[in-house]
Amino acid sequence: MLKVMNLNKQFKNQEVLKDVSLHVDRGSICGIVGNNGSGKTVLFKCILGLYHADSGEIYIDGTLRKRKDDVYKEAAALIESPAFLSECTGLKNLEYLYELNHKKNKPYLKEIMLRVGLDGDSRKKVKNYSLGMKQRLAIGQVLMEDKDFIILDEPMNGLDRNGVKEMRSIFLDLKQQGKTILLASHIREDIELLCDTVYQMDGGRITTQNN
Numbered sequence: 001m002l003k004v005m006n007l008n009k010q011f012k013n014q015e016v017l018k019d020v021s022l023h024v025d026r027g028s029i030c031g032i033v034g035n036n037g038s039g040k041t042v043l044f045k046c047i048l049g050l051y052h053a054d055s056g057e058i059y060i061d062g063t064l065r066k067r068k069d070d071v072y073k074e075a076a077a078l079i080e081s082p083a084f085l086s087e088c089t090g091l092k093n094l095e096y097l098y099e100l101n102h103k104k105n106k107p108y109l110k111e112i113m114l115r116v117g118l119d120g121d122s123r124k125k126v127k128n129y130s131l132g133m134k135q136r137l138a139i140g141q142v143l144m145e146d147k148d149f150i151i152l153d154e155p156m157n158g159l160d161r162n163g164v165k166e167m168r169s170i171f172l173d174l175k176q177q178g179k180t181i182l183l184a185s186h187i188r189e190d191i192e193l194l195c196d197t198v199y200q201m202d203g204g205r206i207t208t209q210n211n
Contacts, residue, residue, distance in 0.1 A: 001026040001149060001180040002047065007056035009042055016042045017053065018204040024197070029171065029181040031195035033188075039204040040184040044079055044151050047182070048072050060149065076147040078155055082138035086127035090137045091120045098144055109144060116140040117166055131158035139167060143174075150174065152183045156190060168193060 002024040009017040017039050024030040032040050045051040047058055049071040058065040060072060084093045094109045110120030116136040126134065135158040142150060152171075156164050164187075171181060171194055185191055191198055200208040 001028075001061060002030075002182065003057075003059040004043075004047065005057040005059075007043070007046060007053050007058065009046060009051060009053050016204050017046065017056075020056070020201075020204070020206050022199050022206060022209070024180060024182055026180050027175065027178045028196040029175050029183060029194050031191040031198040032182070032184040032201055033186070033191055033198060034184075034201035035186075038201040040201055041079060041153055043201070044077070044153055044182070044184070048075060048077055048079075048151065050079075074147060075149040075151055076142040076145040077151040077153075078138050078142050079151065079153040082134065082141065084126045084134065084137065087125055089123060090118055090126055090129070090133075090140075091122075093126060093137065094141060094144060097141060101145075112140045112144045113137075115143065115170065117163065132160055132163050135159055136163065139170070143170070148179055150179055150181045152181060154184055154186065156185060156187055164190075 004020055004022050007017050007020040020043060034040055042051060046053045049065065049069055052067045065072065085096065090113060091109060094112065095104070095106065098105065098109060113120040116139050118133065118136050118140065126137070129137065139155060155167060159167060168190065174181060183194065196211070198210045199206050
């Protein structure tokens with residue numbers, strides 16, 4: 001599903017990605033572990049086309065991504081803190097986002113909210129959501145797009161123990177459906193329970209790979 005070859009990215013005089021190579025098999029969950037600043041988020045943004053690498057190659061579904069290509073829209077992604085309309089309900093936020101690429105489908109979006117443990121009928125505004133509720137909503141935003149390739153950057157942030165358990169179950173279910181997931185997490189148990197392949201990043205480099 002994904003092949004990254006000898007990727008390099010520099011901001012001014014700082015090398016952020018250094019000769020990064022990895023591959024992710026279709027229908028698998030691949031984990032990226034590393035400390036803050038190791039390059040995980042920049043790598044994800046390069047894969048999606050939010051940043052353009054200085055050199056190297058990225059293949060998604062067998063197709064080479066070129067520097068002139070737009071953002072890759074065939075993946076669903078959660079990267080960094082999601083931005084929501086704070087004065088609107090969770091459902092209304094999903095509706096606005098869903099209607100950018102699809103027709104209206106409120107019943108479907110209510111099902112998505114229920115799946116991530118939120119009440120689609122609630123009138124609570126997102127500004128009054130807890131951090132964990134916002135993270136659930138962000139994961140719901142990823143799920144509603146129903147993409148075959150999913151990128152998740154620290155998806156367990158802000159979740160309590162029960163929330164983490166529920167999201168792990170969702171991600172394993174997505175794998176059973178044939179989805180491909182690239183996941184960064186600082187929680188070792190996430191990696192051990194979820195991932196088929198694990199890459200360790202340090203200082204912008206891939207240092208180890210474990211299957």
